[in-house]
Structures are given as structure tokens and as C-alpha cells.
Amino acid sequence: MVDTHTHLYDPSFCADGESPSDAVRRALEAGVEKMVLPGCLYADLSLMYKLKGEFPDNVYLAAGLHPTELPKEGVAEELEKIAARLREHTADFVGVGEIGIDLYWDKSRREEQMAVFERQCGWAAELGLPVIIHCREGLDETLEVLHGLPKLPQGVFHSFSGAGADIERILSVGDFYFGINGIVTFKNSGLRQVLPSIPADRLLLETDSPYLAPVPKRGRRNESAYLPFTAACIAETLGTTVESISSQTTANARRLFRL
Numbered sequence: 001m002v003d004t005h006t007h008l009y010d011p012s013f014c015a016d017g018e019s020p021s022d023a024v025r026r027a028l029e030a031g032v033e034k035m036v037l038p039g040c041l042y043a044d045l046s047l048m049y050k051l052k053g054e055f056p057d058n059v060y061l062a063a064g065l066h067p068t069e070l071p072k073e074g075v076a077e078e079l080e081k082i083a084a085r086l087r088e089h090t091a092d093f094v095g096v097g098e099i100g101i102d103l104y105w106d107k108s109r110r111e112e113q114m115a116v117f118e119r120q121c122g123w124a125a126e127l128g129l130p131v132i133i134h135c136r137e138g139l140d141e142t143l144e145v146l147h148g149l150p151k152l153p154q155g156v157f158h159s160f161s162g163a164g165a166d167i168e169r170i171l172s173v174g175d176f177y178f179g180i181n182g183i184v185t186f187k188n189s190g191l192r193q194v195l196p197s198i199p200a201d202r203l204l205l206e207t208d209s210p211y212l213a214p215v216p217k218r219g220r221r222n223e224s225a226y227l228p229f230t231a232a233c234i235a236e237t238l239g240t241t242v243e244s245i246s247s248q249t250t251a252n253a254r255r256l257f258r259l
Contacts, residue, residue, distance in 0.1 A: 001231060001246050002034045002253035003027065003224040005098075005132065005158045005179055005206035008059075009037060009047035012210045012221055020047065023209075024055050027224035031246075034259055035059050035224050038098040038132045038158075040066035042081045052092075060259060062095035062132055064120055067102040067113045075116065083123055094257040096124040097132025098158065101145075104136045113138075118145045124153035130256050131155035133176075139166060146173050154256060159183065159208050163190075164197040171202070177256055179206040182214030182222060185233045192237045204256070205231055205249045 008027075013020040027035060037048050037059060045063060052059045063082050071078055086093060099120045101113050124131045131153050135142045139162065146152060156177040157170060170176050178198050184191045205227055207214075213222035214229040228242070235245045253259060 001032045001205060001227055002036070002250050002259065003032050003207050003209075003227050004036045004156065004204045004253050004257070005038060005181070006035050006209045006224045007037065007040075007211075008035065008209060008224060009044060009051060010210050013223075020051055021054055023223045023225070024051060024059065027227070028058060030225040030228055032224045032227050033058060034253070036062060036094060036132075036253075036257060038062040038095065039064055039082075040069050040098055042078055042085070045085065049092075060094045060257065062093055062097045062129075064097040064099040064132070065116060066098050067100050067117065067134060067138075068105060070109060070112065070116060075112070079116065079119060082120075086123055086127060086129075090127050090129070093129060094259065095130045095132050095155075096120055096127070096153075097155075098134050099131060100134035100136075101138030101141045102134060102136040103138045103141070110141065114141055114145050117142070118149070121145065121149055121153060124155070125149065125151040129153065133157050134159070139169070143169060143173055156204055156256060158206060159212070160198075161189070161191050162194070164194055167194070167197050171199075177202045177204050177252060179204045179208075180230065180234060181206045181208045182212040182218070182226070182230055184230060184237070185215040186218070187215075192233075195234060195237050200248055201252060203234075203245075203249055204252055205234075205245075
């Protein structure tokens with residue numbers, strides 16, 4: 001299996017004598033062979049590189065500025081640092097992200113978020129990398145930016161939890177995938193009803209650890225080792241096997257991120 005979105009470098013994995021390396025080892029033991037680590041800030045990269053150095057065949061990196069992490073001052077400088085790293089060390093990365101639009105917490109920086117998202121999509125197109133899109137209560141704005149790009153990169157709508165109509169809108173814009181995580185296992189989630197609308201060759205598995213732990217681990221710190229629980233729920237929902245879901249989503253991840 002491939003966890004296409006996991007923040008194993010998060011400080012929560014450095015508590016109680018643990019290290020992010022321990023979390024990677026647990027994932028490998030659980031059958032999760034590859035993990036994509038998206039960055040949210042330039043400062044994340046040092047820990048991400050450390051994990052990549054320890055597990056070069058299992059850990060892959062992406063870099064970007066998350067919409068809820070825009071600094072109050074110095075946005076341009078933060079972007080320049082990330083862009084420089086991506087341009088100077090493109091081979092180190094499999095994507096640009098985590099980037100996008102989030103209007104759930106704060107709508108006051110809507111236009112700024114859109115501008116930052118557009119700029120980072122431009123890097124992805126320039127470098128031939130896919131984008132990892134965070135979209136929370138901002139689909140209209142996200143699609144507006146994508147529609148206006150002179151060159152559209154491939155990408156994934158991470159932590160997708162939208163409706164069937166949203167899938168149609170997204171696919172009408174370009175070559176996008178859909179990352180499904182522990183939300184699909186939640187009792188009141190409507191995502192299971194939407195799953196059949198996602199084309200099999202556009203489905204990706206993810207955890208978004210340390211967030212959104214799947215049932216039966218809900219309420220705990222999430223980690224990549226829990227990915228099989230999400231795969232099992234998807235398989236049951238679609239009336240297929242975990243092996244089939246694992247094989248299909250692994251092929252999809254390899255194709256998008258060139259793993």
C-alpha cells in the first residue's frame with residue numbers, strides 16, 4: 001500500500017521517547033511500503049529530509065505552503081524559500097503541496113489564499129510535478145484558480161469528502177485524483193455513498209496522520225500503520241477485496257507521483 005498523504009514528521013511523533021522513524025517502521029510492518037510526506041511550511045523540510053535519508057526507498061517528499069499556515073507577514077519570503085528548494089533540488093520531490101484553499105477557519109484572506117495557490121500551481125506546471133490540494137469549504141475558489149491557469153498540472157484532492165457532483169466538477173477541469181482517508185470509516189460520513197462515483201483509476205489511499213484516525217482507532221493519534229483499516233472499509237463499501245484496493249491504489253499512486 002501507499003500512504004499518499006502523511007505528516008509523520010509532526011512533533012506528536014517525537015513524544016514519550018518515540019521518533020518519526022518508529023512510526024515509519026510500524027507502517028512498513030503493517031504493509032504500507034511507501035509514504036508521501038507533504039510539507040506545510042519551509043521549516044518542515046529539515047525533518048522531512050531526515051526521514052527520507054533514513055528510508056530512501058519508502059519515504060517521498062513534497063513541498064508547499066499550506067493555506068492555513070500563511071504567515072501574517074513575510075508570505076512572499078516564505079514562498080521564495082520553498083520555490084528555491086523545489087527548483088534547485090527538483091529530483092528530491094514528487095509533488096508540490098500541501099497547497100490549496102481553506103475558508104473554514106478564516107475567510108478574510110480568501111484572495112491572498114487564491115493568489116498563493118495559483119503561484120504554487122505555476123511551480124508545479126513549470127517543474128512537471130503534481131499538486132497536492134487541500135480544499136476545505138473552498139471548492140469554487142479552487143476550481144476558479146485551476147480554470148485560470150495557463151498550464152494545468154496533475155494533482156490530487158487530498159482528504160476528499162465531497163459529493164458526487166463535486167467529483168464531476170473536478171474531473172471536468174483536469175487530470176485529478178481523490179485521496180480517501182479515515183473519514184470514510186466514520187459512522188455519520190456520507191463518503192461511502194460517494195465512493196462508487198470515483199473512477200477506480202483515480203482513487204488514492206491516505207491517512208493525513210496525525211489527524212483523522214480511522215475506526216477502530218478513532219480518537220487516537222493517526223499514523224500510516226492504520227492505512228489498512230481505511231483500505232478495508234473502502235473494499236467492503238465497493239464490494240471487492242482489500243488486495244484489489246491495495247493493488248489499484250498503489251498503481252494509481254505510482255502513476256501520479258512517479259514512485
